[in-house]
Amino acid sequence: MQIAFLIYEGLTALDIIGPYEVLCRVPEVDVRFVAKRLGEVSVDTRAFSIRAPHALADVPSPDVFVIPGGMAGTFAAAGDEEILSWVRAAHAHSRFSTSVCTGSLILGAAGLLKGVDATTHWAARALLESNGAIYTKERVVRRERIVTAAGVSSGIDMALLLMAELAGEDIARATQLAIEYDPQPPFDSGSPSKAGTKIVQLALAELQRWA
Amino acid sequence: MQIAFLIYEGLTALDIIGPYEVLCRVPEVDVRFVAKRLGEVSVDTRAFSIRAPHALADVPSPDVFVIPGGMAGTFAAAGDEEILSWVRAAHAHSRFSTSVCTGSLILGAAGLLKGVDATTHWAARALLESNGAIYTKERVVRRERIVTAAGVSSGIDMALLLMAELAGEDIARATQLAIEYDPQPPFDSGSPSKAGTKIVQLALAELQRWA
Numbered sequence: 001m002q003i004a005f006l007i008y009e010g011l012t013a014l015d016i017i018g019p020y021e022v023l024c025r026v027p028e029v030d031v032r033f034v035a036k037r038l039g040e041v042s043v044d045t046r047a048f049s050i051r052a053p054h055a056l057a058d059v060p061s062p063d064v065f066v067i068p069g070g071m072a073g074t075f076a077a078a079g080d081e082e083i084l085s086w087v088r089a090a091h092a093h094s095r096f097s098t099s100v101c102t103g104s105l106i107l108g109a110a111g112l113l114k115g116v117d118a119t120t121h122w123a124a125r126a127l128l129e130s131n132g133a134i135y136t137k138e139r140v141v142r143r144e145r146i147v148t149a150a151g152v153s154s155g156i157d158m159a160l161l162l163m164a165e166l167a168g169e170d171i172a173r174a175t176q177l178a179i180e181y182d183p184q185p186p187f188d189s190g191s192p193s194k195a196g197t198k199i200v201q202l203a204l205a206e207l208q209r210w211a
Numbered sequence: 212m213q214i215a216f217l218i219y220e221g222l223t224a225l226d227i228i229g230p231y232e233v234l235c236r237v238p239e240v241d242v243r244f245v246a247k248r249l250g251e252v253s254v255d256t257r258a259f260s261i262r263a264p265h266a267l268a269d270v271p272s273p274d275v276f277v278i279p280g281g282m283a284g285t286f287a288a289a290g291d292e293e294i295l296s297w298v299r300a301a302h303a304h305s306r307f308s309t310s311v312c313t314g315s316l317i318l319g320a321a322g323l324l325k326g327v328d329a330t331t332h333w334a335a336r337a338l339l340e341s342n343g344a345i346y347t348k349e350r351v352v353r354r355e356r357i358v359t360a361a362g363v364s365s366g367i368d369m370a371l372l373l374m375a376e377l378a379g380e381d382i383a384r385a386t387q388l389a390i391e392y393d394p395q396p397p398f399d400s401g402s403p404s405k406a407g408t409k410i411v412q413l414a415l416a417e418l419q420r421w422a
Contacts (some may be wrong), residue, residue: 110289151391
């Protein structure tokens with residue numbers, strides 16, 4: 001079982017690390033962090049970089065792949081024919097083709113979401129629809145082999161669902177326990193409807209910072 | 212406002228990326244990923260490495276620091292006098308000294324937890340107590356300037372609490388929304404009491420893999 005985690009310049013770190021921290025626990029998994037070229041990619045804040053041990057060409061047909069979102073870097077990746085070709089080719093044989101947050105814009109740019117129910121970060125709905133996807137307001141949307149998750153932290157929930165498919169529910173539950181995922185956020189502002197208008201405006205201003 | 216995220220060989224990635232993805236949104240924050248030396252550190256699974264842009268000596272007195280956990284690498288770090296000296300010196304002037312998961316064993320090894328209520332990963336309770344800490348079964352434990360979080364994913368909850376202290380509740384709520392942290396795990400197995408004996412045994416076996 002090979003799982004590819006695509007990284008690219010400007011990705012949002014938690015988008016990829018959330019699913020990775022779950023899926024690296026699939027029994028016998030071969031985890032591949034993969035980038036366009038061997039070397040380092042900076043995260044969206046430029047606070048640190050991640051080294052990709054594998055280039056796209058080294059991981060042509062993973063069983064599962066995960067595409068993270070980001071800000072400007074995601075638009076660049078969604079316009080990069082080398083990345084899009086890899087996504088299309090990987091999807092041709094994958095068991096699951098997945099994204100977190102605005103990573104779905106890359107799936108969309110690759111042409112995989114035309115007429116397909118999918119989700120993305122709440123602030124990126126129109127961008128997703130411009131790719132022909134049918135925006136679906138759920139935290140994780142699975143339609144056959146394509147699984148998309150909402151903003152940033154939702155990739156953890158998505159990965160637990162995938163884990164149950166890939167390794168069975170007991171292993172998925174044991175993984176939830178291993179990472180002690182018993183969330184207790186101190187506030188209940190994780191979606192626009194719960195947060196209210198004032199907080200939505202603050203969040204949009206924050207998101208603009210790295211846009 | 213300077214926030215240091217300590218990384219070391221063998222850390223668990225989500226332990227540090229969870230808090231980082233929240234705290235990088237503190238207004239005007241200066242985020243510093245810091246390691247013993249400039250260069251790369253591998254995560255516990257060895258799936259990828261993170262480049263530290265700063266060495267310990269470059270970041271002597273952060274306002275806040277976060278120490279992640281891990282497996283064998285954490286024990287090595289907890290026995291590394293250079294790291295422990297940095298932790299003690301940083302704590303002398305910090306506003307908050309924090310850890311996620313077994314990162315509290317490093318706080319403990321530095322002598323900061325003697326007689327202090329603290330938490331860690333559920334499977335590491337005895338190790339924490341061996342440092343003189345008073346194990347406290349809560350997801351996030353704050354005692355004055357020392358804030359410890361339970362296993363891996365709990366650092367997100369901790370960071371939202373810190374964010375409210377550092378930047379106010381509105382910004383903390385906006386950050387929760389920006390990362391769409393509206394958790395909906397598909398199972399309810401995130402703590403030993405909820406998971407039950409069979410799943411606890413499976414999780415312990417999983418944790419042994421990188422021990």
